[in-house]
Amino acid sequence: MAKYFLLLLKFLMIILAVVWASLWIMKPTQIWTRKWKEAEEAARTTIFSSNGLDFVVYSFPIILSVIIGFVYQHLKTDEQRRRQRRSLISSLSNPIIVNSFVGVLSAMEILVIFMFIIFLAWTFYVRVSNDFEKMVPARKLMKLNIWQYKTFRMATRCGLLAEACLALLLFPIMRGMTVFRLFGVQFEASVRYHIWLGTLMLSFATLHGAGTLFIWGIKSMLQDEVFQWQKTGRIYLAGEISLVVGLVIWITSLPQVRRKKFEMFYYTHHLYTIFIVLFLFHTGDRHFYMVLPAIFIFAIERLLRIIHSRPETCILSARIFPSKAIEVILPKEPSLKYTPTSIIFIKIPSISKYQWHSFSIASSSLVDDDTMSIIIKCDGLWTNSLYDLIQGMPINGLDQRAQRCIPVSVEGPYGPASTDFLSKYDSLLLVAGGIGVTPFLSILQEISSTRRNNFPTKIQLVYIIKKSNSISILNSILPLLTNKNSKEFNLKLKVYVTQETQSGATLGDMIREFSQVETITFETEHISYSPNGHGSPILKAVIIGFTSLLFFVLLVTFSHVFFPWPKKGSTKEKNASSFVDLIVMLTFFLSIIIGVMVYSVLRLKSLRKQQHLMEFKNKGKEMNASSLQSNRNLDEHEVHFGARPNFHDIFSNFPNETGGSYVGVLVCGPEKMKESVASICRLRSQGSIKTKKPYFNFHSLNFTL
Numbered sequence: 001m002a003k004y005f006l007l008l009l010k011f012l013m014i015i016l017a018v019v020w021a022s023l024w025i026m027k028p029t030q031i032w033t034r035k036w037k038e039a040e041e042a043a044r045t046t047i048f049s050s051n052g053l054d055f056v057v058y059s060f061p062i063i064l065s066v067i068i069g070f071v072y073q074h075l076k077t078d079e080q081r082r083r084q085r086r087s088l089i090s091s092l093s094n095p096i097i098v099n100s101f102v103g104v105l106s107a108m109e110i111l112v113i114f115m116f117i118i119f120l121a122w123t124f125y126v127r128v129s130n131d132f133e134k135m136v137p138a139r140k141l142m143k144l145n146i147w148q149y150k151t152f153r154m155a156t157r158c159g160l161l162a163e164a165c166l167a168l169l170l171f172p173i174m175r176g177m178t179v180f181r182l183f184g185v186q187f188e189a190s191v192r193y194h195i196w197l198g199t200l201m202l203s204f205a206t207l208h209g210a211g212t213l214f215i216w217g218i219k220s221m222l223q224d225e226v227f228q229w230q231k232t233g234r235i236y237l238a239g240e241i242s243l244v245v246g247l248v249i250w251i252t253s254l255p256q257v258r259r260k261k262f263e264m265f266y267y268t269h270h271l272y273t274i275f276i277v278l279f280l281f282h283t284g285d286r287h288f289y290m291v292l293p294a295i296f297i298f299a300i301e302r303l304l305r306i307i308h309s310r311p312e313t314c315i316l317s318a319r320i321f322p323s324k325a326i327e328v329i330l331p332k333e334p335s336l337k338y339t340p341t342s343i344i345f346i347k348i349p350s351i352s353k354y355q356w357h358s359f360s361i362a363s364s365s366l367v368d369d370d371t372m373s374i375i376i377k378c379d380g381l382w383t384n385s386l387y388d389l390i391q392g393m394p395i396n397g398l399d400q401r402a403q404r405c406i407p408v409s410v411e412g413p414y415g416p417a418s419t420d421f422l423s424k425y426d427s428l429l430l431v432a433g434g435i436g437v438t439p440f441l442s443i444l445q446e447i448s449s450t451r452r453n454n455f456p457t458k459i460q461l462v463y464i465i466k467k468s469n470s471i472s473i474l475n476s477i478l479p480l481l482t483n484k485n486s487k488e489f490n491l492k493l494k495v496y497v498t499q500e501t502q503s504g505a506t507l508g509d510m511i512r513e514f515s516q517v518e519t520i521t522f523e524t525e526h527i528s529y530s531p532n533g534h535g536s537p538i539l540k541a542v543i544i545g546f547t548s549l550l551f552f553v554l555l556v557t558f559s560h561v562f563f564p565w566p567k568k569g570s571t572k573e574k575n576a577s578s579f580v581d582l583i584v585m586l587t588f589f590l591s592i593i594i595g596v597m598v599y600s601v602l603r604l605k606s607l608r609k610q611q612h613l614m615e616f617k618n619k620g621k622e623m624n625a626s627s628l629q630s631n632r633n634l635d636e637h638e639v640h641f642g643a644r645p646n647f648h649d650i651f652s653n654f655p656n657e658t659g660g661s662y663v664g665v666l667v668c669g670p671e672k673m674k675e676s677v678a679s680i681c682r683l684r685s686q687g688s689i690k691t692k693k694p695y696f697n698f699h700s701l702n703f704t705l
Contacts, residue, residue: 002075009072016065023058024164024290025119028126049559051285051584055552058289059296063548066297070541076418094685095678095698103192103671104678104700120161127157148215155211158204163287165201166279169194170294174301175414176534189700195253202243202250209243235578239282245275266355277585285584296551296588300544303596304535305411307603309347311529314405316371318390320518322469325435326387327362327375330410331524333532334369340422340443341701342415344374344531348408351385360438360668360701361413362476364445370530372413375473377435390520405522410531419446419455425697426660427458429650431677433669437463437473439701440668444477448489458658460492462645464669466499471507472514481507482633492657493637494645501642508634539602547595554587647680655694663694668701 026032043053097105105113131153135146144152172190216222229237249271251257258265276295280288319327330346338361345356359374378387389406422428422443430440440461447455465471474481480491495507562583654663667677681698 006072006075009068009075013065013068013072016061016068020062020065020293023061024167025122027290028123028130030130047556047560049556051559052552052556054286054289055292055555059292060548060552062293063296063544066293067541067545067548070537070544074537074541093697093699095682098675098679098682100671100675104675104698106698120164123164124154124157124161127160128154131157143219144215148218151211152215155208155215158211159208159283162201162204162208163283163291165197165204167291167294169197169201170298172197174298175305175412176301176540198250198253202246205243205246209240229578231578234284235281238278242275242278242282245271245278249275263355280581280585281578285580288581288584292588296548296592297544299588299592300547300595301540303592304540304543304599307596307600308534309345309409309411312349312407312409313529313531314524314527315390315408315522316524317519317521319475320387320390320520321472322514322516323377323467323472324379324387325375325377325470325473326390327373328386328390329371329373330408331527331530332365332370332372333530336413336531336533337365338372338413338533339415339419340364340446341439342413342442344372344410344412344414346374346408346410348386348389348406350389350406351382355382356411357382360442362438362441364442364449366449367445372531373476375435375438375441405524405527412534414534421699422447422456422664423454424662425456425664426662427456427658427664428460429654429658429663429665429696430459430461431464431647431665431667431669431673432461433464433673434466434470435473436668436670436702437461438668440666441474441476443666444480444491448480456660456664457489458660459490460494460654460658462494462496462650464496464498464645464673466497468497468500468502468505468510469514471495471510472517475517478511481637490658494650495637495639496643496645497639497641498644499642505639505641506635507637507639510639511634535603539599543595543599546598547591550594551587551591554591555584558583558587647676651680651684651696661694663696664699665696666699666701671702674700674702 040050040053043050048056093106093108095104096107096110099105132150135149172192172194213222213226216225225236226240227237229235249268252261252265252268279291313331316329316331318329321327342361343358344361345358347354347356359376361372362375363371363373365372376383376386378384428443430443432440444459444461447457447459463474474493477491480489481493483489483491493507495510562579665677665681667674678698678700681696684693684696
């Protein structure tokens with residue numbers, strides 16, 4: 001029965017999303033325009049008003065789809081995992097385009113991009129065609145010749161394309177978004193979609209603004225129009241400022257600026273609130289309802305994330321590796337369960353009060369009940385400051401050695417809803433570069449601890465490092481490397497040390513040489529909070545549903561309070577556009593604030609019930625070199641010096657060494673390495689069905705901002 005209920009929820013999600021997309025497709029047509037005007041006219045004299053109609057039709061379908069998605073996610077976690085099989089969707093996730101400019105694109109991504117481009121072209125064509133049909137009377141009214149009128153109208157319609165991009169812009173960066181979690185989309189991929197949509201939106205907005213200003217300049221209308229704050233219709237000044245703000249956000253988001261001046265990127269990105277408010281004033285409330293769902297849900301999720309990340313905990317212990325990498329052990333509630341490849345965001349106020357940094361979790365919640373660990377490579381200003389802080393060196397002029405603990409704020413974990421994506425493979429090929437091995441540590445611990453038949457047990461890990469001392473990062477999976485029981489778990493390791501040349505050194509020699517890891521334990525008696533995740537999916541569904549219903553009620557109420565019931569046939573133009581927009585904005589903020597306050601009360605009650613842990617047993621697994629000296633199983637793994645791996649040979653030998661007809665290839669590391677592996681996956685999987693060769697299914701786990 002539960003299975004059919006989940007199928008029903010999934011069906012409803014898809015139907016509502018399709019309905020919302022269909023509205024965008026139908027909106028440019030004359031049939032929709034005529035019918036919609038009739039519906040609005042009828043709604044104005046009812047209790048719901050035209051504003052209520054706009055919200056219910058244009059915004060609520062996708063909001064309801066997200067609510068159902070959270071309910072589905074809550075029920076899905078309790079469903080028994082079962083063996084998955086290779087499907088068409090899995091095949092569509094493999095690389096089709098591998099390019100240094102656009103990265104790695106799968107068939108599914110190309111299909112979605114193609115459909116979105118077709119939609120934009122359709123919208124632009126229909127809108128411009130309708131404008132050109134009315135060209136003669138319209139251009140005479142505007143006193144423009146043919147080419148000026150066409151240029152002006154095409155520039156105007158570019159603004160609608162920017163609006164379509166804005167409607168989707170915020171969905172990819174919602175960290176707890178159900179769609180991406182349910183389909184196992186990595187946060188790195190969704191951030192890439194956000195970047196593409198933002199660039200496309202500002203390109204259309206720039207064409208819109210530049211084309212309009214160009215025609216105004218020709219007609220000597222710039223001074224009359226540019227600085228006008230119109231009482232009715234579109235407010236041009238708001239649009240101009242909004243475009244400038246958007247361009248500032250885009251420029252500071254470029255890799256050249258973002259990587260060198262991260263704080264500039266971080267702070268200017270918060271100008272999006274000004275951009276959205278000015279967009280509302282420029283386009284008016286009718287257009288705002290089309291982009292409202294993403295803004296509405298993003299605002300709720302952003303505030304909930306702030307609530308969850310406000311309590312501070314402390315670092316329990318830290319382990320310093322010879323390669324200047326550190327493993328930080330943090331407390332967590334035993335009830336907090338997360339999936340492999342999950343990431344957390346942490347902030348350390350003693351280093352920076354505002355900077356949040358993301359890290360892959362290196363531990364498994366099935367192995368460590370009350371702790372979780374992250375491994376950090378110290379090669380930047382913030383990470384080096386953390387390294388000094390842990391060693392007790394002065395930070396920002398303060399002597400940290402007298403500090404009893406290191407306060408830290410934690411947000412997350414965020415990751416796929418389940419590990420079901422692993423169960424469809426016969427075997428796994430894991431390719432890691434340097435610190436990119438971190439998510440694989442959690443995957444290996446998870447698989448080895450489940451003891452279930454639905455996960456692959458034949459795994460090969462290709463680990464590429466610059467120096468031998470980085471081998472100590474594999475400490476947490478050393479028991480798996482020495483376990484040669486092929487019936488339960490078989491892990492084969494291939495290490496490539498690219499910047500050293502040695503002869504005869506084995507993995508055991510490297511482990512024994514770099515096994516000296518310094519462990520620093522901090523006092524934990526003052527810990528009063530343990531991270532317990534980012535909230536229940538069902539509670540998020542309730543809050544979003546409550547807030548959207550409250551928004552609708554307030555919107556209808558304010559519409560009748562501030563705007564008297566009009567007689568049938570009257571228009572809304574008697575009211576100032578900016579005043580109508582202010583009412584919509586007031587309704588938005590009131591509903592969001594009340595909804596978040598309700599959530600805060602519920603959250604506070606749950607925190608009071610939380611049993612704070614006074615002792616933590618897992619302070620970090622010590623590396624015992626003496627116990628490894630007699631274990632020759634380590635020497636059976638391969639070690640190569642002075643060269644990068646030949647992936648063609650690795651893929652060719654993989655069937656004989658590990659076996660399996662359906663192989664999951666997971667990659668985390670430098671972009672060039674990822675592109676190389678993706679290219680070989682694409683070549684090796686072509687015609688694999690007909691020739692019965694192993695099929696390699698590619699996944700990228702990279703995450704870089």
